[in-house]
Amino acid sequence: MHDDDLRKLLGRLDLEQEVRLLTGADVWSLHPEPAVGLRRLVVSDGPAGVRGERWDERDTSANVPSPTALAATWDVDRIERLGRLLAAEARRRGVDVVLAPTVNLHRTPYGGRHFECFSEDPLLTGRIGVAYVRGLQDEGVGATVKHFVANDQETERFSADVRVDERVLREVYLAPFEAIVREGGVWAVMAAYNGVNGTTMTESPLQRDVLKGEWGFDGVVVSDWFAARSLAAAGTGLLDLVMPGPRGPWGDALVAAVRAGEVPESAVDDKVLRVLRLTGRVGALEDAAGTAATPWTEEEISAELRATAASGFVLARNEPAASGEGPLLPLERRRLRRVAVLGPNAVEARTLGGGSATVFPPYTVSPLAGLRAALGPDVEVVHGRGGRSTHRLPPADPDLLRRPDGGRGVEVRFLDAGGTVLGTEVREAAAFTWQGSYGPDLPMDRVRSVEVHTRVRAEEDGTHRIGVSGVGPFRVTVGGEIRLDTRISLPPGADPVEGMVRPPQESVAVQLRTGEEVEVVVGHVPEPAGDFEGTDVESVTFQVNVARDTDDDAEVEQAVALARDADVAVVVVGTTEEVESEGFDRDSLALPGRQDDLVRRVVEANPRTVVVVNSGAPVLLPWADDVPAVLLTWFPGQECGNALADVLLGATEPGGRLPVTWPADEECLPSPRPVEGTLRYDEGLFVGHRRHDRDGREPRFRFGSGLGYTSWEFLSVEGGASAVTVRLCNTGTRRGREVVQVYASRPGSAVERPVRWLAGFAVVAADPGEEVAVRVDLPERTYQHWDEAAHRWATEAGPFRLHAGPSSGVLPLELDVQVQG
Numbered sequence: 068m069h070d071d072d073l074r075k076l077l078g079r080l081d082l083e084q085e086v087r088l089l090t091g092a093d094v095w096s097l098h099p100e101p102a103v104g105l106r107r108l109v110v111s112d113g114p115a116g117v118r119g120e121r122w123d124e125r126d127t128s129a130n131v132p133s134p135t136a137l138a139a140t141w142d143v144d145r146i147e148r149l150g151r152l153l154a155a156e157a158r159r160r161g162v163d164v165v166l167a168p169t170v171n172l173h174r175t176p177y178g179g180r181h182f183e184c185f186s187e188d189p190l191l192t193g194r195i196g197v198a199y200v201r202g203l204q205d206e207g208v209g210a211t212v213k214h215f216v217a218n219d220q221e222t223e224r225f226s227a228d229v230r231v232d233e234r235v236l237r238e239v240y241l242a243p244f245e246a247i248v249r250e251g252g253v254w255a256v257m258a259a260y261n262g263v264n265g266t267t268m269t270e271s272p273l274q275r276d277v278l279k280g281e282w283g284f285d286g287v288v289v290s291d292w293f294a295a296r297s298l299a300a301a302g303t304g305l306l307d308l309v310m311p312g313p314r315g316p317w318g319d320a321l322v323a324a325v326r327a328g329e330v331p332e333s334a335v336d337d338k339v340l341r342v343l344r345l346t347g348r349v350g351a352l353e354d355a356a357g358t359a360a361t362p363w364t365e366e367e368i369s370a371e372l373r374a375t376a377a378s379g380f381v382l383a384r385n386e387p388a389a390s391g392e393g394p395l396l397p398l399e400r401r402r403l404r405r406v407a408v409l410g411p412n413a414v415e416a417r418t419l420g421g422g423s424a425t426v427f428p429p430y431t432v433s434p435l436a437g438l439r440a441a442l443g444p445d446v447e448v449v450h451g452r453g454g455r456s457t458h459r460l461p462p463a464d465p466d467l468l469r470r471p472d473g474g475r476g477v478e479v480r481f482l483d484a485g486g487t488v489l490g491t492e493v494r495e496a497a498a499f500t501w502q503g504s505y506g507p508d509l510p511m512d513r514v515r516s517v518e519v520h521t522r523v524r525a526e527e528d529g530t531h532r533i534g535v536s537g538v539g540p541f542r543v544t545v546g547g548e549i550r551l552d553t554r555i556s557l558p559p560g561a562d563p564v565e566g567m568v569r570p571p572q573e574s575v576a577v578q579l580r581t582g583e584e585v586e587v588v589v590g591h592v593p594e595p596a597g598d599f600e601g602t603d604v605e606s607v608t609f610q611v612n613v614a615r616d617t618d619d620d621a622e623v624e625q626a627v628a629l630a631r632d633a634d635v636a637v638v639v640v641g642t643t644e645e646v647e648s649e650g651f652d653r654d655s656l657a658l659p660g661r662q663d664d665l666v667r668r669v670v671e672a673n674p675r676t677v678v679v680v681n682s683g684a685p686v687l688l689p690w691a692d693d694v695p696a697v698l699l700t701w702f703p704g705q706e707c708g709n710a711l712a713d714v715l716l717g718a719t720e721p722g723g724r725l726p727v728t729w730p731a732d733e734e735c736l737p738s739p740r741p742v743e744g745t746l747r748y749d750e751g752l753f754v755g756h757r758r759h760d761r762d763g764r765e766p767r768f769r770f771g772s773g774l775g776y777t778s779w780e781f782l783s784v785e786g787g788a789s790a791v792t793v794r795l796c797n798t799g800t801r802r803g804r805e806v807v808q809v810y811a812s813r814p815g816s817a818v819e820r821p822v823r824w825l826a827g828f829a830v831v832a833a834d835p836g837e838e839v840a841v842r843v844d845l846p847e848r849t850y851q852h853w854d855e856a857a858h859r860w861a862t863e864a865g866p867f868r869l870h871a872g873p874s875s876g877v878l879p880l881e882l883d884v885q886v887q888g
């Protein structure tokens with residue numbers, strides 16, 4: 068819809084109606100406004116799928132690989148297609164605007180939301196982000212690039228003030244946002260919780276001067292949830308939309324401030340115009356053409372997610388298991404009679420990371436299930452967990468739960484203060500979250516307590532732990548006897564989101580025999596899980612936990628024995644929800660639990676061992692040089708196991724190249740922890756590979772590296788400053804795909820610079836023996852730096868050197884170019 072028409076609509080609204088549009092109606096929607104034909108507009112997280120308005124296993128969404136896995140493809144066409152798939156998901160779920168992509172950077176591997184961000188590199192992040200946004204928006208669904216800016220860690224995220232130099236801000240942290248605004252034409256930007264250089268981001272002049280001013284952003288700046296704190300954010304050129312609602316700092320206070328002349332009416336008009344522009348773009352205004360994204364069938368979604376996951380898998384190492392043999396991968400199927408699939412993530416694979424990126428997939432294929440299906444009945448596939456990787460009790464397995472009426476799962480009852488049951492839910496789950504209400508007719512304030520009724524069945528004899536996770540008062544009755552009557556709290560200073568993603572637990576021991584059933588009732592009186600700057604959180608989360616006590620030593624021994632008797636061992640290690648999530652940063656990069664020990668013992672027992680790493684972010688792999696094959700799979704989405712089988716058995720090449728450096732140890736890594744409220748980005752421009760290059764430190768695995776199943780020779784590079792053509796040849800025996808990477812450097816620069824920086828890349832494919840030429844475009848920004856004194860982009864005239872090759876560590880080709888100032 069044209070701006071003149073939007074202005075006419077604006078003219079139909081009085082001040083109260085305008086201001087009403089600037090705060091959400093509830094957790095996930097904006098108020099409808101009949102006066103302008105505006106229906107209710109729905110937003111939803113993002114980015115590993117589109118969750119919709121409920122946080123609930125009954126409401127399923129396609130679970131796509133997590134953003135780091137997407138960036139690992141280095142394939143903008145694929146990501147644009149994935150954006151279109153997400154648009155279809157959004158429309159299927161009644162969603163107009165997706166709260167994604169997340170383009171904060173992998174400043175440090177400790178960052179809790181690392182899995183949710185694309186890369187440590189601003190150029191790669193920007194390119195992949197632009198593709199993601201185009202895919203969504205070409206299908207008429209809005210994207211929201213977040214979190215603007217420098218929200219690269221979780222610790223004290225609501226209050227931390229990030230101190231970062233102007234040049235570093237421009238060249239590193241703002242760069243992906245700039246690309247996504249200018250090239251991607253994104254319709255919404257989310258302002259972060261944290262501050263930058265002294266001002267909280269919802270009130271930051273970076274919105275007015277840079278985002279809306281310099282970059283010409285014409286969309287909506289929405290607050291991160293509960294990030295808007297004051298009327299100051301309502302100033303000219305600042306925040307447009309406060310989320311969630313219906314409460315918040317604006318409303319009547321903003322109306323009064325406008326009347327008193329404290330906030331100019333023009334500022335409010337501009338915000339409303341932007342909101343109307345967004346609603347028009349997504350087809351929520353009567354007069355605008357409604358958007359209908361092209362739908363995808365379930366089969367198309369599965370096939371796309373399977374291929375995308377495999378394209379992001381990074382084969383970091385692939386050596387022969389014995390002398391005289393070829394590399395261990397792909398596995399030779401005809402040599403396989405028995406395969407041992409081991410490790411804690413072999414059955415409980417993590418397909419996505421924790422926090423607001425959570426979606427509920429319709430199914431997930433575990434590594435064990437994927438390999439079993441691919442290997443078929445003639446190959447015996449055995450499994451052992453090899454010890455726990457977490458000491459948390461998991462939510463009870465719904466297969467072992469029976470409702471009072473005999474069905475699978477639990478019955479949830481919502482009671483008022485007098486004990487009257489106001490409503491019930493039947494759930495095949497033991498982890499619950501309600502946001503905003505308990506259902507369409509059950510507002511949160513009518514309910515005093517929630518009860519879960521079920522019978523728990525034991526699969527094996529032994530001591531079982533039965534308990535609850537959550538925040539607030541809980542009572543657990545087992546077999547009619549009150550066994551727990553307690554109040555559970557978060558650790559002091561914890562992020563309220565921790566109450567959802569890693570809620571504290573208490574449990575009791577219960578002896579059960581195989582097949583025995585015991586009645587369990589959990590009662591909870593909900594309280595706000597925390598305090599977002601004085602706003603009540605209308606969100607209730609708790610779990611019913613059941614697990615049998617197990618013996619880690621015995622499990623490791625059993626896994627080693629299985630490995631010894633197998634033709635090949637596949638060990639699937641990884642992180643847990645306790646380690647990688649929104650709401651907190653990591654304390655250690657080591658694999659949790661006994662996993663390092665498990666890998667060492669397995670490879671000792673059977674040299675034909677493949678280690679599959681299922682983590683969203685780098686972990687330390689101290690044994691990496693001692694195992695023949697290491698495959699990094701990230702959080703690969705619902706098709707995890709099928710994609711893994713495709714890659715291990717050679718049906719597909721592992722397509723990924725590292726979008727982030729994997730460090731060899733924990734020395735000299737940037738800290739995510741503020742000191743007295745301030746977090747200094749002292750490493751400056753030297754993030755990730757740039758720091759390793761400057762310091763001459765060899766990481767475990769280099770940025771941009773990754774193997775396929777063929778080999779390549781890089782033959783020549785030609786061209787000029789704005790584009791080069793790289794020729795290369797597939798020297799192996801099968802068709803393959805390569806990511807051609809071009810880096811730039813400036814010999815003898817008068818300006819401080821990285822040793823080399825990524826300038827461009829392109830994906831090629833070729834048959835054995837085939838020679839291909841690929842053009843790599845190099846943006847003008849390649850040769851620019853931010854001049855802090857003049858506050859503008861500048862070019863140091865003279866020679867720059869371009870380096871081309873398959874990774875930041877292997878750059879056999881060079882070309883010198885002259886650049887004008």
Ligand code: BGC
Nearest residue numbers: 112166213214291292423564
């Ligand atoms: C997260 C955002 C998310 C929002 C809504 C916040 O806590 O930081 O990324 O979009 O919640 O779930």
